[in-house]
């Protein structure tokens with residue numbers, strides 16, 4: 001089992017590092033994927049995406065590979081998905 005990448009969604013440095021596939025920082029997590037405000041503003045695009053881009057390493061991180069942290073604790077309470 002590989003460990004998850006911790007992304008502090010309210011941290012300025014992490015906001016610069018982790019971006020949507022188009023390189024925007026205006027994304028937000030949803031329950032099962034991510035959503036980018038900037039992408040959603042484009043015509044015909046709903047802004048939903050499934051892999052966060054790590055600008056530092058070039059890696060693409062699926063929603064289940066990242067552990068999202070907020071100022072009040074983990075965004076996801078559970079690590080494993082139920083049936």
Ligand SMILES: [Zn+2]
Nearest residue numbers: 020024036039
């Ligand atoms: Zn975007």
